[in-house]
Amino acid sequence: MANPSILILPGDGIGPEVMAEVTKIISWFGDKRGLVFDVSEDLVGGAAYDVHGVPLADETMAKAQAADAVLLGAVGGPKYDVLDFSVKPERGLLRLRKEMDLFANLRPAQCFDALADFSSLKKDVVAGLDIMIVRELTSGVYFGEPRGIFNEGNERVGINTQRYTESEIVRVARAAFELAKRRNNKVCSMEKANVMESGILWREVVQKVHDEEYPEVELSHMYADNGAMQLVRWPKQFDVIVTDNLFGDILSDCAAMLTGSLGMLPSASLGAPMANGRPKAMYEPVHGSAPDIAGQGKANPIACILSFAMALRYSFDQGDEATRLEQAIEKVLADGVRTADLMGPDGGTPVSTSEMGDKIIAALDASL
Numbered sequence: 001m002a003n004p005s006i007l008i009l010p011g012d013g014i015g016p017e018v019m020a021e022v023t024k025i026i027s028w029f030g031d032k033r034g035l036v037f038d039v040s041e042d043l044v045g046g047a048a049y050d051v052h053g054v055p056l057a058d059e060t061m062a063k064a065q066a067a068d069a070v071l072l073g074a075v076g077g078p079k080y081d082v083l084d085f086s087v088k089p090e091r092g093l094l095r096l097r098k099e100m101d102l103f104a105n106l107r108p109a110q111c112f113d114a115l116a117d118f119s120s121l122k123k124d125v126v127a128g129l130d131i132m133i134v135r136e137l138t139s140g141v142y143f144g145e146p147r148g149i150f151n152e153g154n155e156r157v158g159i160n161t162q163r164y165t166e167s168e169i170v171r172v173a174r175a176a177f178e179l180a181k182r183r184n185n186k187v188c189s190m191e192k193a194n195v196m197e198s199g200i201l202w203r204e205v206v207q208k209v210h211d212e213e214y215p216e217v218e219l220s221h222m223y224a225d226n227g228a229m230q231l232v233r234w235p236k237q238f239d240v241i242v243t244d245n246l247f248g249d250i251l252s253d254c255a256a257m258l259t260g261s262l263g264m265l266p267s268a269s270l271g272a273p274m275a276n277g278r279p280k281a282m283y284e285p286v287h288g289s290a291p292d293i294a295g296q297g298k299a300n301p302i303a304c305i306l307s308f309a310m311a312l313r314y315s316f317d318q319g320d321e322a323t324r325l326e327q328a329i330e331k332v333l334a335d336g337v338r339t340a341d342l343m344g345p346d347g348g349t350p351v352s353t354s355e356m357g358d359k360i361i362a363a364l365d366a367s368l
């Protein structure tokens with residue numbers, strides 16, 4: 001059987017720097033664990049614009065559609081700010097998400113013990129935190145019609161439309177319940193059914209999917225504004241949260257920052273299963289291209305490495321190996337190894353991007 005394939009799209013700024021560390025780790029799994037991937041690399045964002053005049057070439061899009069998983073670094077940078085909207089680096093990312101129909105965005109908020117002091121919340125509120133927000137990514141108010149700025153009488157009116165079909169809610173609800181089965185069997189669905197019809201439908205459909213297909217999973221419903229309060233008050237009450245595109249955008253950023261640095265946050269975007277049963281999938285760190293530190297070896301590669309751990313778990317069914325990688329990262333952090341973004345007020349000497357990668361590989365070696 002052919003090896004599973006990974007398309008790597010490093011992108012711009014610190015993207016290539018952090019992806020270089022992921023590449024080392026992919027090789028480690030091939031050499032030491034017999035997990036061999038067919039890895040290819042291509043351009044996205046400004047790097048693609050420089051060569052092709054577009055932020056994602058059609059051939060690259062076709063490769064992404066065919067890959068078992070796509071790993072993306074980051075796109076954008078000041079050099080490209082002047083470009084027309086249609087060819088801005090971010091359009092490459094949006095095209096990937098749209099054409100691969102990646103409707104479920106998984107954003108974990110996991111607090112490594114060694115970094116609990118980084119949170120703005122009290123240590124006992126965040127230590128050991130491990131929750132997953134599933135955000136619907138391809139519908140809702142960011143896409144609904146009508147939208148625009150119109151003239152009405154003698155003033156203008158701005159309109160966006162929250163719109164969800166039953167099937168769009170069903171598929172993201174299933175994604176959340178499936179995840180919950182691999183975790184702690186608990187889902188909280190968030191909407192505003194008290195004031196929005198789309199929220200009433202959301203609640204009804206999530207409940208129906210639960211009752212008919214996943215009765216063994218514990219399901220609760222919460223208004224999204226209360227959800228925001230609860231996330232900050234006592235986040236450990238949650239395991240999987242499923243919510244729409246707009247609320248998910250806000251709640252996932254809020255939850256993620258409970259845990260500290262942007263350099264630590266991975267994400268996955270999943271679509272429908274392909275012929276081989278694997279979901280269409282793209283994995284990427286939450287952070288951007290960080291032009292302020294690009295090219296200086298200062299970037300923290302952990303967000304990108306944790307994104308690869310998610311690929312191991314969700315695309316390649318290698319949950320144990322994903323855990324091995326996460327534990328290696330935990331060990332390195334517990335040993336006090338820090339990139340510059342993780343340095344506390346007490347100072348110390350930060351390691352470089354590639355030194356952090358090497359330390360994680362040493363911890364992987366030690367795990368054998």
Ligand code: NAD
Pocket residue numbers: 014018073074075076077078090093262263264284285286287288289290291292293298299300301303341
């Ligand atoms: P950013 O995430 O790039 O950086 C914000 C801050 O966090 C910066 O100070 C940066 O140095 C720091 N930071 C980010 N990642 C880090 C890491 N791995 N290690 C250490 N420090 C890190 O956000 P921004 O500055 O608002 O945007 C910069 C560019 O990135 C813009 O062009 C923006 O459009 C783009 N962007 C891309 C994505 C993406 O590719 N998914 C996401 C957000 C922003």
